[in-house]
């Protein structure tokens with residue numbers, strides 16, 4: 001694979017909101033040569049663009065171009081040491097706030113993405129599934145040992161995401177939908193319709209919404225509306241990569257709100273043949289242009305089963 005250069009990708013500079021951390025890791029000159037080649041993403045599942053310039057290694061998110069890390073190296077003649085990094089602390093660009101976590105993440109990314117050595121993911125998302133998702137959002141298909149370049153061709157022809165699914169490891173949509181189903185069950189305990197929606201961005205939950213029409217005596221308190229309203233400040237005007245997972249196909253009100261909020265991905269479980277609006281919006285001359293990418297039928301049977309709970313409808 002050829003050496004990455006800054007002009008290979010649309011990048012943004014490191015913002016003024018930043019911090020400096022200390023790092024200590026030595027590399028042989030051979031390893032340093034490989035590190036200096038950087039990384040040019042080839043697929044959606046490649047999460048980083050990395051290039052070397054003047055003793056510094058720049059880490060940019062492949063989707064947004066945001067610069068997250070600038071890692072400093074010192075050449076000691078027969079070896080090269082990683083000595084520190086400037087880390088993005090603009091919350092609109094990067095959710096990380098822990099210097100310690102970043103100090104663990106940078107050597108892990110260098111090892112995994114550039115030197116193709118496996119290691120234990122240093123982040124923690126709580127449950128093993130959440131950790132796997134966080135790891136997927138950080139390193140994508142590299143988590144499966146798949147890297148850009150000629151050695152990355154997977155004989156099955158599956159993309160990393162397909163492989164995740166077929167290998168039964170973790171399917172991102174299913175993990176979030178399973179969480180939504182649990183939340184929907186919870187709302188039925190309050191006497192509300194067992195419907196839930198989860199807003200997710202970059203592997204993190206922004207908001208969880210339950211249907212609360214009965215308990216709040218409010219006709220518009222649908223799960224999606226509650227989630228969108230709860231997350232409105234976090235979503236702001238930068239809803240890139242935000243996805244909403246709904247156990248039930250959204251109605252016209254909620255789907256309109258999803259469109260206007262700028263949510264980019266809609267995943268739902270069970271169709272709502274009476275009130276579901278997805279088909280109608282996709283055919284509508286105006287709303288079709290605002291529609292997120294739609295994936296239907298994720299864990300459909302389980303979502304369909306929620307309709308049999310006494311509080312449904």
Ligand SMILES: [Zn+2]
Nearest residue numbers: 222250251254
């Ligand atoms: Zn609705």
